[in-house]
């Protein structure tokens with residue numbers, strides 16, 4: 731069974747960046763087979779990883795919805811083939827799966843159920859699933875992604891970010907899935923002294939801080955893959971220390 735590492739946090743706090751650097755750490759350290767899952771409807775993980783996005787799970791659902799004449803077994807075969815051959819994007823050292831935006835109109839029960847099974851089938855193919863979620867934890871609450879071994883709630887150094895982290899943790903605890911361990915990570919800041927009370931109020935243990943890294947800003951600006959950041963970049967070093975704590 732793959733170990734599930736789920737990231738969540740208020741928009742713009744640095745979830746995708748931290749997810750990418752965790753993937754970098756796992757791949758560089760040859761720690762096992764890694765599946766990166768972008769469960770944020772505003773998918774950007776592929777960009778941070780330097781991959782081209784050609785097919786999302788939402789695309790498959792939309793196409794199946796239009797196949798009015800096909801019967802269920804044809805649809806199931808189509809979904810499974812599209813999933814394996816297109817949605818699962820292969821790369822060196824890791825693979826990527828992008829959920830895409832969910833469109834609420836109409837009933838999508840059938841394709842979603844087939845896709846959920848496709849994801850469950852992947853459990854034995856990977857050692858780690860690193861899941862970049864949006865704040866509402868939609869895919870976890872829908873059961874597309876089952877159980878979380880390590881939940882990393884990301885905040886920037888703002889009071890709003892830390893309070894949002896606390897609310898996301900409360901939401902996660904209220905959903906019907908198991909969380910093994912949950913931690914707070916604060917990004918783009920060098921010192922958390924002024925935030926101490928707010929951090930305590932979240933009920934989350936602070937696992938680490940990731941300093942503001944100008945090299946990372948430059949990579950983001952020029953669309954360079956974060957996997958290519960040098961090992962001595964401050965953000966890469968900070969994520970390495972975090973990984974040493976969670977992947978013991």
Ligand SMILES: Nc1ncnc2c1ncn2[C@@H]1O[C@H](COP(=O)(O)OP(=O)(O)OP(=O)(O)O)[C@@H](O)[C@H]1O
Pocket residue numbers: 739740741742743744745746747748770772774917918940941942943944946947950965
């Ligand atoms: N440690 C850091 N130092 C400098 N810039 C950072 C750092 N972490 C993140 N950023 C920058 O902050 C911005 C938001 O980061 P990121 O996209 O990872 O956030 P997010 O939480 O995934 O956002 P969204 O929810 O919108 O997808 C990006 O421009 C990113 O380059």
